[in-house]
Amino acid sequence: MDSNNNSPHNYRTWPIFLLAFIRLFYVSIFERGLSNYLLYDIGIRESTLGYVSSAGAITYIFAPILGIFLTNKFLGVRKALILNSVLTPLLTGVQIIYPQAWFLIICRVSLGLSMGLFWPNCLNLLSQWQKISTLERSKKNFGAFNSSWNFGFIGGLFVGFLWTLFLSDYFAMMIAWIISFSLIPVSFFIKGEEKSENGEETIIYQTEDPLSHLDIKQDLKINPKTPMVIYPILFSWTSIAFLTISKSIFNFSYPILLKDFFPVNTPSFMTYVVQGGLQFMQLGGLTWINSMKVIKRKTASLLSVLLVMMGALAIILVGNIWYISVITAIIGLFLGLIHGTGMKIMLEYGTAKNTTKYSTINEILIGAGFGITPIITGYVVETQIYAIHVFIIILGIFIFFFLLYISRNVKKANNS
Numbered sequence: 001m002d003s004n005n006n007s008p009h010n011y012r013t014w015p016i017f018l019l020a021f022i023r024l025f026y027v028s029i030f031e032r033g034l035s036n037y038l039l040y041d042i043g044i045r046e047s048t049l050g051y052v053s054s055a056g057a058i059t060y061i062f063a064p065i066l067g068i069f070l071t072n073k074f075l076g077v078r079k080a081l082i083l084n085s086v087l088t089p090l091l092t093g094v095q096i097i098y099p100q101a102w103f104l105i106i107c108r109v110s111l112g113l114s115m116g117l118f119w120p121n122c123l124n125l126l127s128q129w130q131k132i133s134t135l136e137r138s139k140k141n142f143g144a145f146n147s148s149w150n151f152g153f154i155g156g157l158f159v160g161f162l163w164t165l166f167l168s169d170y171f172a173m174m175i176a177w178i179i180s181f182s183l184i185p186v187s188f189f190i191k192g193e194e195k196s197e198n199g200e201e202t203i204i205y206q207t208e209d210p211l212s213h214l215d216i217k218q219d220l221k222i223n224p225k226t227p228m229v230i231y232p233i234l235f236s237w238t239s240i241a242f243l244t245i246s247k248s249i250f251n252f253s254y255p256i257l258l259k260d261f262f263p264v265n266t267p268s269f270m271t272y273v274v275q276g277g278l279q280f281m282q283l284g285g286l287t288w289i290n291s292m293k294v295i296k297r298k299t300a301s302l303l304s305v306l307l308v309m310m311g312a313l314a315i316i317l318v319g320n321i322w323y324i325s326v327i328t329a330i331i332g333l334f335l336g337l338i339h340g341t342g343m344k345i346m347l348e349y350g351t352a353k354n355t356t357k358y359s360t361i362n363e364i365l366i367g368a369g370f371g372i373t374p375i376i377t378g379y380v381v382e383t384q385i386y387a388i389h390v391f392i393i394i395l396g397i398f399i400f401f402f403l404l405y406i407s408r409n410v411k412k413a414n415n416s
Contacts, residue, residue: 011129012191016122017144019085019190021152022183023118028156029176030092032275033169036268038099039255041169046256048101050378053252055105058371059112064363067116068124068356077121078190084117085187089180096173112367119366123359127350130226142347143290146340150283157276165269226348227294232406233349233358237365239301239342242399244369246308246392247335250328251275252374253388256381261321270325277329285336289344297341298407302400304334309396312389 035053038044044052071080091111095104126145130138156176163172255271285304289297311331315324342362349358380388 011125011132012189013129013141013144015186015189015191016081016125017148018186019081019118019183020122020145020149021155022179022186023088024149024152025156025159026092026176026179028153028275028279029160029163029172030180032157032160032272033164033173033176034095034099034104035255036164036169036271037173039259040266040268042099044101045378046382047375047378050252050374050376052101052104052108053374053378054371055108056112056115056371057367057369058375059109060115060367061364061371063113063116063367064120064360065116066113067118067120068360071117071121075117077125080117080121081190082184082187084114085183087111087114088183089177092180093177096170096177112371116363120356120359120363123347123362124350124356127347127356127359130347130351131354139290142344143287146286146290146343147283150279150286153279154276154283157272157279161269161272161276164272169268226352228297228345228348229352230294231298231345231410233345234406235298235301235403236342236345236349236358237361238399238403238406239338240346240362240365241369242305242308242395243335243338243342244366245373245395246312246331247278248370248373249377249388249392250278250331252377253381253385254324254328257324257385258321260385274325274328277325278332278335281329281332282336282339285333285338286340287336289337289340295410297344298410300337301341302403302407304337305396305400305403307331307334308338309393309400312392312396316386316389 035049038049038052039046067080071077075083088111091107091114095107122145126141129141133141160172160176163175254274255268258268258270259266289300292300308331311327311334314327318324318327346358346362350356377388380391
């Protein structure tokens, strides 16, 4: 059991971190293997693959709302996470049995709905732990959570690469499915949530920015535990939207670029390497941003948006799959910086206001970004394979100036 040094409250963190690790470990293998199997072995159209890839994520636009409702009204956090851990292996396994597009979409819609019980509750627990922890402990929890799912993702892609290199994508999917059953026993170690005293004072925080939704009185408790609430919440939501759209495009388009360069005997194992590299670099960005001061996170995020745009431009101009592979992996660093800033703002707003509203909206944006983007990308790449990278550049220009404008009042003087 993990406990806070200066608090009478105890809470158990390791089951959540382990669940995040296992989930991303198996998911990274299964999702990559399924996409490769459908694209390279079955020969599915890119547009159809877009629908299959999007089914779960697009459902996740609505899943957090349903998940939080069921959690608050009927289940509680512990039972919700246990139920999700039971449903996950079942809904994953049936996709292997009958890999037809319509059936896969049904399965993945159901899986997406069940995920509304998982990630929002994990983020809610992080916010609750932050309330009863020291600042140092809160940073460690945030860092450990990010490391858990990132190392799970990276480790899974590395293992999937080896299995695919020596065996096949189909075999990798089978093993990943078996691993998913380990979620069930771990979930039973989750400790039920404790109700903490809520004697928070109301603090007024105002900004001149009419777009930030903070130009009215807010009961935000600005203290050393929540320094990121000096950012408008739109900075977080816009950053997360750009992260999910751009990352989804890079991950979805790379296997198609690889097939374009190697139409016969496509080396599918390369998809694991590149996606693993991107995720490893993203973990580096998440770790780096956690050690930055508040004001520097703004600079890092804005600069990262520009560098993601430059990466997309480089992919268009280079025209060599090996250079494209390296560029795609390096982009993960900038995505991590963007992700880390947006996530910290969201979590600290949830802590300051003692609400799940911000984490729920965060998860809806993730569902929209990862859900809608592959559908559009699938159709675009059938027409012109690099046109989708042009879209990243255009989108990035608007995002950069919008973030610059809404954060103009975040000054060094406000930094804590």
